[in-house]
Every structure is written in structure tokens, then in C-alpha cells.
Amino acid sequence: xxxxxxxxxxxxxxxxxFVLIAFIFTFLxxxxxKHRREITLKSIELLLVTLVERDTGExxxxxxxxxxxxxxxxxxxxxxxxxxxxxxxxxxxGKHLAASADGLIRQDMGPDEIKKITRHHQIRxxxxxxxxxxxxxxxxxxxxxxMGFIRIHYSLQALEEDxxxxxxxxxxLLLTILLLxxxxxxxxxxxxxxxxxxxxxDATHNIVQGNLGKAINMDRRDELGSLAQSFETMRAxxxxxxxxxxxxxxxxxxxxxxxxxxxxDKAILYMNRAGRQMMGWGADQSPWDKNLKDLYPDNEFVMLxxxxxxxxxxxxxxxxxSLLLQSGKKAIPVSMVIIAHT
Numbered sequence: 001x002x003x004x005x006x007x008x009x010x011x012x013x014x015x016x017x018f019v020l021i022a023f024i025f026t027f028l029x030x031x032x033x034k035h036r037r038e039i040t041l042k043s044i045e046l047l048l049v050t051l052v053e054r055d056t057g058e059x060x061x062x063x064x065x066x067x068x069x070x071x072x073x074x075x076x077x078x079x080x081x082x083x084x085x086x087x088x089x090x091x092x093x094g095k096h097l098a099a100s101a102d103g104l105i106r107q108d109m110g111p112d113e114i115k116k117i118t119r120h121h122q123i124r125x126x127x128x129x130x131x132x133x134x135x136x137x138x139x140x141x142x143x144x145x146x147m148g149f150i151r152i153h154y155s156l157q158a159l160e161e162d163x164x165x166x167x168x169x170x171x172x173l174l175l176t177i178l179l180l181x182x183x184x185x186x187x188x189x190x191x192x193x194x195x196x197x198x199x200x201x202d203a204t205h206n207i208v209q210g211n212l213g214k215a216i217n218m219d220r221r222d223e224l225g226s227l228a229q230s231f232e233t234m235r236a237x238x239x240x241x242x243x244x245x246x247x248x249x250x251x252x253x254x255x256x257x258x259x260x261x262x263x264x265d266k267a268i269l270y271m272n273r274a275g276r277q278m279m280g281w282g283a284d285q286s287p288w289d290k291n292l293k294d295l296y297p298d299n300e301f302v303m304l305x306x307x308x309x310x311x312x313x314x315x316x317x318x319x320x321x322s323l324l325l326q327s328g329k330k331a332i333p334v335s336m337v338i339i340a341h342t
Contacts, residue, residue: 006197010189011182018178029170033163040159041134044083045123048136048152051078052121059089059150060142063097071098078152085133086153092146105153113137117149132156196224203231212239258324258334266292280327295324297331312338 055074062070075087075098088099094109116122121138133155140148196218203216212235218228252259258275262268271279271287279295281287293301300323311318318338323331 007186007189007194011186014181014185015178018181022174022178025174026170033166037159037163044134044154045136047081048123048154049121049138051081052136052138052140052150052152056140057142059140060145060147063089063091063140063148068098075100083154083156083158084152085155088151089140090149090151092148094149097148105151109137109149109151114149118146126153132160193224196220196228200224200228200231203228203235207231207235207238212242260287262292268292268295278326278332279324297323297325308336308338312340316340 055078059071059074062068062074071089075089078084078087079100086100086105088105089097090109091097094111094114096106096108099106113122117137117139119139121136123134123136126133126135133153136152136154138150139146140150199218200216203214206212206214216228216232216235218225220228252272253274255272256274258278259272260268260275261270268287268290276282276285276287292304295301296304304322308318308320308322316339320336322334322336324334326332
């Protein structure tokens, strides 16, 4: 948008660049978090397998001897491990023998679940308003005999909180980087580019307004410094030419001869004071609504068109005599020089 300031355009470029960088880093961060989560879940699964295998012998003996109070005490000991929310022990038919107060753990095992965990443990994810974790199920087998089953509810609350904390930290880091980019780059931009450009803009505005007396000073050795030097050279050159023009204009205005400038279509662009008085126009009358044809009698203007102007165009100058119409009525003889500026 051409109406936007340079600062807005740079800030827009910074934000677009940041969004692209943030998108890439977010993709990498989420991929890393997914990999980290998978490793953590495998570690939890290994922990649960190791925990059950450690107590399999004792649990098998206690189930076989129907010492359910000992089983309950053993469950209480196992539940002290961080993350475990409930443990249930079941017989070979899936009926619970001992369990914590967790309703999920106390549910009897169905035939399908028993079939799935026979010979190999199963771990599945549960997610609801009240629970968010893993359910680990495994058979209790001792000396080749199936003695029952164990079901463990492991909470993933700590893992989820850690993930949320990581996401908040990552989002905070991105926002901090964005703010630092906007603040630092804007400060650098202001010092290195915007202030010098504003200085140059003010200088060119002064030149346009005709205020050529103030030099353009910018002590820099970069491209902006070179540009400032070019503007200063231009300002000095224009100032010098205007001074020369003022001197020439002063000379022309002080002469008693008529001096005029006309365009190729013969419109009068300038006439000095003496010329306006000679033509009877008055010193302050503007000649811009006049044409060369208005200055000459008809036959003299025809001669001027056929001889004077073509000769000036060919040779650059023509000298001769003619008549001018004073106030459009009185013809006065003049010696005339026409100079063509191409």
C-alpha cells in the first residue's frame, strides 16, 4: 500500500517474518513434544510392567491362599508410587478380589478384556472430565499358571500440566521475541534509516519551497550519506543558478529595451517591465494571456512567421526591423533580435 509509512511497512515485514519463523518453530516444538510424550508414555509402561513383575510372585501366593487382606495391603504399598491412582486385583474369571475406591478399577473384567491381556499386557488411554490417564492391565502368572489379573489406573495429570507449562513458556518466549524485535529493530531503524530519511525529506521540502539557504549536513559514510551529499550538491547548484538568474533578471528588468520570452506556440511567457511599458500595458500587467500575434500588425506578423522565426530556428538567431502595436493600435518601429532556445 503506497499510503503506508515506511515504519508501518517495516513493522509489517517484521511481523510477517516473525509469523513464518514462529510457524516453523511451533511445528518443530510440537514435533519435539510429541516425541517427548511418546518416550514418557513408554517409560510409564515400562515402570508399570516392572512394578507388576516385581510383586507377581507374592500376589500369586496371596491370591492362591485367598489372603485378600494381604493383597489389599500390597495394593496400598504399590499405590504410593507417584502417578498411580488405583489398583485392582481380579481372579481368573475377572471378578475383583481387592481394589482401591476407584470405580474404574473395581469394575469386573469382561471376557474380551481377559482374552486381550492373556499372555501379554495391555495399556490404553482414557480421557474424560474426571479421569485423564492410562489403564494398564496384565495377567498374574506364576510358574506357568494363571492366577488372576491386575489393573492399574495411572494419572497423566502431571504430564499434561508439564505440557501446558511448556506451551505457555514457548508462547511467552515467542511473544517476548516479537516485542524485542519490534522494539529493537524499530529503534535501530529509526536511528539508521528513518531519522536520516526524514532529514532528507525536510531538506527536499525546503528546496521545493525555495528555501535554499540551509545546507544539508549529514555526517554518514553509507548510501544515505552519499544521497545527502548529492542533495547538498544539487541544493548548492540550484542556489547558484537562482542567484545567477536573479542577477540576469535584475539586468533584464533594469534595461530600457523590450525583452520577452515566448513558447513554440507563440504564447508569451515573460516580458520585462520596460517591454510592458513600451506596449502600453502598465508595469504590473501580466503578459501570460497574450500571444506574439497580439504584438504585431498582421502583415508584420506574417513576415515574422515566414522569415524571422524560421531563420532563428535554423541559425539560432535572427536580427531585423519590424513594427510593434502599442496598446494594440499605434505602430512603432523597432530593431529586433530573435534567439531560439532548443
